[in-house]
Amino acid sequence: GAGVSQTPSNKVTEKGKYVELRCDPISGHTALYWYRQSLGQGPEFLIYFQGTGAADDSGLPNDRFFAVRPEGSVSTLKIQRTERGDSAVYLCASSLAGGQSDTQYFGPGTRLTVL
Amino acid sequence: GESVGLHLPTLSVQEGDNSIINCAYSNSASDYFIWYKQESGKGPQFIIDIRSNMDKRQGQRVTVLLNKTVKHLSLQIAATQPGDSAVYFCAENRMGSNFGNEKLTFGTGTRLTIIP
Numbered sequence: 001g002a003g004v005s006q007t008p009s010n011k012v013t014e015k016g017k018y019v020e021l022r023c024d025p026i027s028g029h030t031a032l033y034w035y036r037q038s039l040g041q042g043p044e045f046l047i048y049f050q051g052t053g054a055a056d057d058s059g060l061p062n063d064r065f066f067a068v069r070p071e072g073s074v075s076t077l078k079i080q081r082t083e084r085g086d087s088a089v090y091l092c093a094s095s096l097a098g099g100q101s102d103t104q105y106f107g108p109g110t111r112l113t114v115l
Numbered sequence: 116g117e118s119v120g121l122h123l124p125t126l127s128v129q130e131g132d133n134s135i136i137n138c139a140y141s142n143s144a145s146d147y148f149i150w151y152k153q154e155s156g157k158g159p160q161f162i163i164d165i166r167s168n169m170d171k172r173q174g175q176r177v178t179v180l181l182n183k184t185v186k187h188l189s190l191q192i193a194a195t196q197p198g199d200s201a202v203y204f205c206a207e208n209r210m211g212s213n214f215g216n217e218k219l220t221f222g223t224g225t226r227l228t229i230i231p
Contacts, residue, residue: 042221043221
């Protein structure tokens with residue numbers, strides 16, 4: 001079956017611009033996660049959704065970052081007033097129910113470059 | 116502070132040999148660990164997991180060992196193949212800010228290269 005998909009695969013923007021990154025989770029998965037991966041590093045947690053609600057947003061670095069999941073399926077990560085330090089690969093993952101030992105399946109990521 | 120880290124950033128292994136990738140963690144309360152494989156341009160792919168009430172778990176060609184005394188885990192890959200070349204991450208599943216414990220904390224990663 002289809003895995004987690006993310007669009008666009010690459011996004012280049014200028015400092016100060018607004019960007020939206022989209023994630024389509026595996027069908028039927030109620031839990032959705034966003035991570036950010038800088039070059040040479042492991043992924044870092046940003047936010048976790050259970051259904052439509054953000055159950056844990058403790059990883060969002062500041063108020064320029066916001067994410068939504070209005071219908072409990074597709075999620076959009078929004079970044080306002082982008083900065084060069086926001087350049088990274090943004091990974092989305094989903095799991096069936098969100099429990100501790102529920103496997104998180106990752107998408108291919110969106111590579112964001114802020115010039 | 117709390118962290119999940121790795122001993123070696125790079126590892127080269129002859130094809131057909133076994134490889135061992137190590138990982139240290141610092142939070143003694145951690146109770147669930149996962150190994151992921153990440154190939155270039157792709158997202159992390161689940162390999163195997165282990166709970167803290169176990170000290171060993173085996174999969175297909177892979178074995179994870181957990182030593183809670185020294186807060187160390189390792190991933191053993193038997194009879195390595197060229198397709199095993201990738202970056203390997205250990206991850207720890209911790210309690211989130213609310214209920215549940217969904218967020219993963221990853222280490223930096225080890226790049227495994229299989230030499231033909």
